[in-house]
Amino acid sequence: MTDTPTKDRLIMTAARLFRQKGYHGVGVAEILALSKTPKGSLYHHFPNGKPDLAVAAADWASAGLLRIIDDAFGPATDFTDGATTLCYKLAKFFDISGGWDGCPVSSILLDGPENDLFRDKVAACIEDWTARVVQHGTRLGLTPGQAAAQAELLMLGIQGAWVMARARRSSDELRKLPARLY
Amino acid sequence: MTDTPTKDRLIMTAARLFRQKGYHGVGVAEILALSKTPKGSLYHHFPNGKPDLAVAAADWASAGLLRIIDDAFGPATDFTDGATTLCYKLAKFFDISGGWDGCPVSSILLDGPENDLFRDKVAACIEDWTARVVQHGTRLGLTPGQAAAQAELLMLGIQGAWVMARARRSSDELRKLPARLY
DNA sequence: GCATGACTGGACCAATCGGTCTAGAGCCCC
DNA sequence: GGGGCTCTAGACCGATTGGTCCAGTCATGC
Known part of the structure; x- marks a missing residue:
């Protein structure tokens, strides 16, 4: 990480901290200290x-x-196979980031300032993910209608399971999701 | 609200603001101003x-x-009937609180300080809700096992739908939940 | 070698943060 | 009417907030 370009180092550190404590819970100073970056660089990039x-x-x-x-x-x-693998991968992601951090986008943006830019971006990200899952769904033989419904359900389930995983501090909430849904 | 006791006024105002902007997003001064309470009263209660x-x-x-x-x-x-009614009631709750605010408990506590008291409390609240739903489930004829599974699924779905409702800024995400689950 | 750009380093700033403290208002009981 | 309590009112505090600014460094082009 020390040889990572400054801008990337800032982004990665910020993402990690924001996921842990939310937008307002992290001070600029903390991001700067953890990424070993001077203030001037932040406001340059x-x-x-x-x-x-x-x-x-x-x-x-x-x-x-x-x-x-x-x-x-x-x-x-x-x-179903793909969805199950996805849940297991997310559970692992949850664990290696400390067993507490939230979904990147909802942690960063839902807690952000009362700003349309932030709010629109959350929606856009979720739409991106859903569209990608739909794409895989049709590729795997689902009709467009089925794929859309399945993708919606999966995204919703993942968001819910992620909240439960944080509350109970256990990634198993994510792993148990496929069994609950299918 | 003007004749509400000071302590209750503080709690209600704080709950509203925390749901909107998260724990760190709200300053003590803002709660005080909105509830028309002097600082001394807060630190007294x-x-x-x-x-x-x-x-x-x-x-x-x-x-x-x-x-x-x-x-x-x-x-x-x-x-299923009860669960559907619950989702509709929550959708209405979401709408009357401005079409943006999060689930009270997860908004307030998941965004709070890195404090075991906060983290344990989220889990405790969710356990309370789940237990209550289980209770209604068995009363309505489900076996204890079925009731537990159904309650878990419903709580998870509600949390997920609530996140989606915030992201898409539409309470319909909550209303559509029963159709998706059952 | 020298000029020009991007980038770093950090001093500095006003505003806001959560919290403390004390003076006194209002009420109840003696 | 006075002693003692709860509660209000707000001045005040040090620490931290996000942000500005500029001098200095460095690599790259000429």
């Missing part, structure tokens, strides 16, 4: 400061989640 | 200040949710 950085962090995290979706559904034999 | 008030607000909100659960399942003819 993100002229609008904290909000800019938060959006960038959410974007980066959202892209990561899209990759996880692809990894889970890529080798899947049917939709 | 809640010697530990903001954290104390947040826990009291979460408790109060949690009790309110228990009442909503009872209202929904009380006159229900079977479990």
Whole structure:
């Protein structure tokens, strides 16, 4: 991480901290200290400061989640198989990030300022994920209607299970999701 | 509200604001201004200040949710009927609180300080709700095993739908939940 | 070698944060 | 009517907040 470009280092550190404590729970100073970055660099790369950085962090995290979706559904034999793998991968992701951190996007953006930019972005990210799952669904033989319904249910279930996992501090909530849904 | 006792006024105002912007997103000054309460009163009723008030607000909100659960399942003819009514009631609750605010407990406590008291309390509240739903389930003819599974699924679904409702800024996410689950 | 850009380093700022403290208002009981 | 309590009212505090600003560093082009 020490040789990571400054901008990326800021984004990754910010994403981690925001997921742990929410947008308002993290001070700029803390991000700077943890990423060993001086203040000047932050406001060079993100002229609008904290909000800019938060959006960038959410974007980066959202892209990561899209990759996880692809990894889970890529080798899947049917939709349920892919969905199950996805839940297990997310459970592992939850564990390695400390067994507490929230869903990147909802943690960063739902807790953010009362700003339309933030609120629109949450919706956009969720739409991206859903669309990707729909895509995999149709590829795996579902009709467009079935795929849409299944994708909605899965995204909803994951968000719910993620909240439960935080509350109970156990990634098993995510692992148990497929059994509950299917 | 003007004739409400000071302590209750503080709790209700705090609950509303915390649901909107999360624990760290709300300053003590804002709660005081909106509830027209001087600082001294806050630290008289809640010697530990903001954290104390947040826990009291979460408790109060949690009790309110228990009442909503009872209202929904009380006159229900079977479990699915009760669950559907509950979702509709929550959708209305979501709308009248401005179409943005989160689930009281997860908004207040999941975003709170990295404090075991806060984290344990989220879990306790969710356990309370689940237990109450289980109780209604068995009363409506489900076996204990069925009731537990159905209650878990319903709580998970509600949390998920609530996140989706915030992201899409539409209470319909909550209303559509029963159709998705059953 | 020198000029020009991107980037770093950190001093500095006003505003806000949560919290403390004390003076006194209002009420009840003796 | 006075002693003692709960509660209100708000001035005040040090710490931290996000943000600005500029001098200095460095690599790259000429």
